[in-house]
Amino acid sequence: MSFILNIETATKNCSVSIAKDGETIVCNEIADEGYSHAEKLHVFIEEAIAAAGITVQDLAAIAVSQGPGSYTGLRIGVSAAKGLCFALNIPLIAVDTLKALASQANVSSGKIIPMLDARRMEVYSAVFNADLENERPIKAEIIDENSFAEYTEPVYFVGDCAEKCKPVLTKENFVFLEEIKYPSAKAMSKISYDKYQKNDTVDVAYFEPYYLKDFMIAPPKKQ
Numbered sequence: 053m054s055f056i057l058n059i060e061t062a063t064k065n066c067s068v069s070i071a072k073d074g075e076t077i078v079c080n081e082i083a084d085e086g087y088s089h090a091e092k093l094h095v096f097i098e099e100a101i102a103a104a105g106i107t108v109q110d111l112a113a114i115a116v117s118q119g120p121g122s123y124t125g126l127r128i129g130v131s132a133a134k135g136l137c138f139a140l141n142i143p144l145i146a147v148d149t150l151k152a153l154a155s156q157a158n159v160s161s162g163k164i165i166p167m168l169d170a171r172r173m174e175v176y177s178a179v180f181n182a183d184l185e186n187e188r189p190i191k192a193e194i195i196d197e198n199s200f201a202e203y204t205e206p207v208y209f210v211g212d213c214a215e216k217c218k219p220v221l222t223k224e225n226f227v228f229l230e231e232i233k234y235p236s237a238k239a240m241s242k243i244s245y246d247k248y249q250k251n252d253t254v255d256v257a258y259f260e261p262y263y264l265k266d267f268m269i270a271p272p273k274k275q
Contacts, residue, residue: 053072053073054072054073054112054113054245054248055070055071055072055104055106055110055111055112056070056071056111056112056113056114056115056145056241056244056245056248057069057070057097057100057101057111057113057114057115057136058070058071058115058116058147058237058238058240058241058244059093059097059114059115059116059117059129059132059133059237060081060116060117060129060149060152060235060236060237060240061089061093061117061121061122061125061126061128061129062117062119062120062121062122062125062126062129062149062168062235063083063121063122063125063149063168063212063234063235064083064084064085064087064122064125064212064234065081065082065083065234065235065236066081066082066083066084066088066089066092066093066096066125067079067080067081067096067234067235067236067237067238068080068081068093068096068097068100068237069081069100069236069237069238069240069241070100070101070103070104070106071240071241071242071244071245072104073245074241074242074244074245074246075241075242076237076238076241077104078100078103078104079100079236079237079238080096080099080100080103081096081236081237081238083233083234087122087124087125089124089125089128089129090128093128093129093132094132097132097136108136108139108140109140111136111140111142112142112248113142113143113144113145113244113248113253114133114136114137114140114142114143114144114145115133115144115145115146115147115240115243115244115247115248116129116130116132116133116144116145116146116147117129117147117149117152117235117237117240118130118146118147118148118149118261118262119149119261119262119263119264120149120150120168120170120176120190120192120262120263120264121149121168121176121235121261123263126261126262126263127261129261130259130260130261134256134259137256138256143248143251143253143256144253144254144255144256144259145244145247145248145252145253145254146254146259147240147243147244147247148178148190148243148262149168149235149262150166150168150176150177150178150190150235151166151178151180151184151186151243152235152236152239152240152243153166153168153210153211153232153234153235153239154166154178154180154184154210155184155239155242155243156210156232156235156236156239157208157210157229157232159182159206159208160182161182161205161206162181162182162205162206162207162208162225163179163180163181163182163187163203163205163206163207163208164179164180164181164182164184164208164210165177165178165179165180165200165207165208165209165210166178166180166209166210166211166235167195167209167210167211167212167213167217168211168212168213168235169211169212169213169216170192172194173194173195173196173216173217173220174192174193174194174195175192175193175195175211175213175217176190176191176192176264177190177191177193178190178191179200190262190264191264192264195213195216195217195220195221196220197220197221197222199220199221200221200223200226201223203225204225205225206225206227207223207225207226207227208227208228208229209221209226209227209228209229210229210232210233211232211233211234212233212234214228214230214233
């Protein structure tokens with residue numbers, strides 16, 4: 053039996069789950085507009101481990117959402133995951149944030165397009181089929197009325213971009229699953245376990261989140 057701690061901090065949702073052989077048994081999460089991940093993440097981890105009735109020594113691996121997403125959120129999650137892996141001498145598993153988001157859509161056909169807000173009309177997006185096979189690489193793109201027009205089958209959009217994208221993406225085959233807004237550590241459980249079984253891990257020392265765009269620091273305002 054393998055217990056894996058899953059950590060998701062790429063968006064406003066600070067989310068932690070404990071999975072046993074790929075099945076989520078405990079999940080702590082809260083979508084906070086103020087990005088309070090630094091305050092909540094370690095508390096959530098401790099509470100989840102206790103609720104699962106295990107100790108940190110029972111963990112077989114740590115899985116972390118690798119991005120794209122919030123620069124600060126990703127740094128917090130990856131730093132916590134690395135620290136635990138070093139301390140416990142267990143492997144680190146990187147999970148594609150958009151794939152975990154797309155996996156929450158329970159559809160049997162068509163395309164699943166997860167989108168995360170990158171401000172203004174830009175989004176981070178990818179395209180998956182109903183079997184969660186990636187059909188187009190992740191990229192940052194500007195959404196307009198011609199976006200995804202090449203798809204004629206049903207297209208299911210998930211993520212936190214419905215409010216700004218729905219008025220623009222109006223084709224009849226486009227469906228917004230607005231209840232699926234953020235990636236969750238619950239959705240990481242099966243993905244991380246599959247990777248664990250294949251020994252698909254990353255180097256704890258050198259792994260970096262997938263920011264997609266360079267982090268920009270705005271110059272200070274003149275007094």
